[in-house]
Amino acid sequence: MKKVIGIILLFVFSIFFVKEASAMNIIFKDVQYSFQLLRALGAAPGGGADIGECLKTGYRIKEGDDNSWYNEWSKTAKTVESIGDEFASQGHKISASEAYLRASNYYRSAEFFLHVNPKDPRIMETWGKSRDMFLKAIKLIDSPIIRPVNIPYEKTNLPAYLGLVDNSEKKRPLLIIQTGFDGTGEELFQQTGFAALKRGYNVLVFEGPGQGAMIREQNIPFRYDWEKVVTPVVDFALQQKETDPNRIALMGISFGGYLAPRAAAFEHRIKICIANGGIYNFHEIMVKHGPKNFEEILDDPDGSKEIDAELYKEMKTNPGLRWSISNGMWVFGVNSPTAFIKATRPYTMEKVVSDIKCKMLIVDSQDDKDLPGQSIKLYNALKCPKEYLLFTREEGAEEHCQIGASMISNERIYNWLDNNL
Numbered sequence: 001m002k003k004v005i006g007i008i009l010l011f012v013f014s015i016f017f018v019k020e021a022s023a024m025n026i027i028f029k030d031v032q033y034s035f036q037l038l039r040a041l042g043a044a045p046g047g048g049a050d051i052g053e054c055l056k057t058g059y060r061i062k063e064g065d066d067n068s069w070y071n072e073w074s075k076t077a078k079t080v081e082s083i084g085d086e087f088a089s090q091g092h093k094i095s096a097s098e099a100y101l102r103a104s105n106y107y108r109s110a111e112f113f114l115h116v117n118p119k120d121p122r123i124m125e126t127w128g129k130s131r132d133m134f135l136k137a138i139k140l141i142d143s144p145i146i147r148p149v150n151i152p153y154e155k156t157n158l159p160a161y162l163g164l165v166d167n168s169e170k171k172r173p174l175l176i177i178q179t180g181f182d183g184t185g186e187e188l189f190q191q192t193g194f195a196a197l198k199r200g201y202n203v204l205v206f207e208g209p210g211q212g213a214m215i216r217e218q219n220i221p222f223r224y225d226w227e228k229v230v231t232p233v234v235d236f237a238l239q240q241k242e243t244d245p246n247r248i249a250l251m252g253i254s255f256g257g258y259l260a261p262r263a264a265a266f267e268h269r270i271k272i273c274i275a276n277g278g279i280y281n282f283h284e285i286m287v288k289h290g291p292k293n294f295e296e297i298l299d300d301p302d303g304s305k306e307i308d309a310e311l312y313k314e315m316k317t318n319p320g321l322r323w324s325i326s327n328g329m330w331v332f333g334v335n336s337p338t339a340f341i342k343a344t345r346p347y348t349m350e351k352v353v354s355d356i357k358c359k360m361l362i363v364d365s366q367d368d369k370d371l372p373g374q375s376i377k378l379y380n381a382l383k384c385p386k387e388y389l390l391f392t393r394e395e396g397a398e399e400h401c402q403i404g405a406s407m408i409s410n411e412r413i414y415n416w417l418d419n420n421l
Contacts, residue, residue, distance in 0.1 A: 024367075024399055027058040032320030033069070035403065040073075040109045042404040046190035047098055048105035053080065057106070064319050066113035073110030074126065077103050081133060088140070097140035104133035104186050112182070113319070116326040127184070127216055134186040144197045146189070151206060151236040156220070158233065159213040161185055163193055163203035164242055173247035173421050174237055175201045176230075176270075180255030182327055184212045188253065195410040199418065201249075202242055206233050208259070210331040221333030224346035230263035234270065247271060247421050251413075254401050257363075257371065258282050258347055261378065265355040272421050273356070274413065276363035276401055277371045278378035282347035285371065304338035311337045349378060359385040361416055363409075366390065367398040389416065 026041070028034040037058045043049040057076045062068035084099030107130035114123045138146040138161075145164040150157035165172060175196050179188045185205045193203045207214050208229040210222030223229070230250065237243050249272035252260025258279035264270050287294050297303035315322040328340040360382055364375035379388045389412060391397035397405035 028063050030319050038404045042406050043105045043190045045407045046194045047101045048190035069113050070110050077106035093140045097137045100133045100137035104130045118330040153232045158206050160206035163197050171244040172202045174243045176204045176250045178256045179253050199414050226259040226262045227266035230267050265352040270358050274361045278362040278375035280349050280374050280377035283344040286341050307338050308336050353381045354383050356384045362388050364390045365398050366392045368400045370400045
């Protein structure tokens with residue numbers, strides 16, 4: 001059994017959990033650390049970062065040391081927060097807002113690798129600071145109008161931000177945006193929300209089960225039947241006088257590339273759906289290179305125990321593997337690596353893809369190592385009107401969800417949306 005387990009670990013988990021070398025590597029040899037630094041830098045066009053602050057922080061971090069990552073990003077975040085406070089006290093509202101937006105992103109970055117221990121009190125403290133900084137920032141913005149809202153959902157509420165182009169109450173097209181496996185609503189607004197508002201779209205950014213405040217404050221994990229989440233969001237959107245019911249679009253980012261199409265298969269009030277990047281079968285990403293009996297090994301108590309033991313051993317020295325598995329266990333509400341893998345089995349579009357009626361844009365990235373091959377699989381399976389958009393190395397937008405190239409990404413995606421909505 002151990003020989004089989006060793007083979008599985010080599011070609012399954014190295015593919016899904018451990019990013020390969022990339023031309024985009026910055027400062028760090030570890031690709032997950034480098035990618036997360038690029039992610040922080042990539043918020044700059046939306047006001048969530050300044051390049052010098054990010055690079056200076058990165059150079060202070062000890063590679064592979066999650067506590068060092070937390071300490072240095074927290075240090076930068078606190079410094080920029082203090083700058084924002086100083087500006088605010090002097091009446092410089094715009095400058096204060098800009099500083100708070102950056103502090104929000106830096107606190108989010110600081111919290112990222114803490115997910116190895118979901119009970120770590122620093123998670124709530126640091127994530128809470130990220131949210132607080134964003135709230136401070138948007139309070140100082142006169143236009144566009146951005147306000148936090150709560151969307152009724154089952155016995156609780158979904159946290160969200162409603163962004164309006166202005167206070168005219170004019171009906172406009174609405175873009176509903178959601179994140180995926182590990183993002184937050186605050187980050188998403190900086191990545192894509194502000195860019196949409198500039199183009200005349202009202203925006204509704206929400207967090208669902210497994211995401212943001214839902215997993216941290218309410219401990220509600222992901223669910224595969226995402227239409228049960230999006231339908232209340234659309235209900236809420238249609239209650240807003242500024243929403244044009246004939247022009248509602250839904251965009252899912254990263255793991256949202258499964259969640260959004262899944263919802264669109266059932267929620268036909270959505271006129272346009274964008275998946276960046278698309279996911280046809282999330283479970284397949286983890287098991288497609290395994291032996292024919294891999295599912296049987298997962299279901300075998302002895303086999304799963306051996307896999308778990310080997311993974312926990314490897315996680316001690318592999319930051320990317322350590323974070324990916326730990327975060328997956330947390331947001332899927334399970335207590336072992338193999339339980340996480342098995343929990344992803346229902347996350348497939350296979351039986352519902354033909355039910356999508358709206359027009360779809362499937363976005364792909366040439367070097368997407370998180371979702372390799374999934375976008376084109378989803379695109380090929382769709383029976384509805386559809387288009388495929390590939391970002392390439394040549395244009396510098398080849399990373400997962402075009403991280404580090406948000407202006408290039410937003411320009412092309414929103415141009416397409418202008419033409420179709």
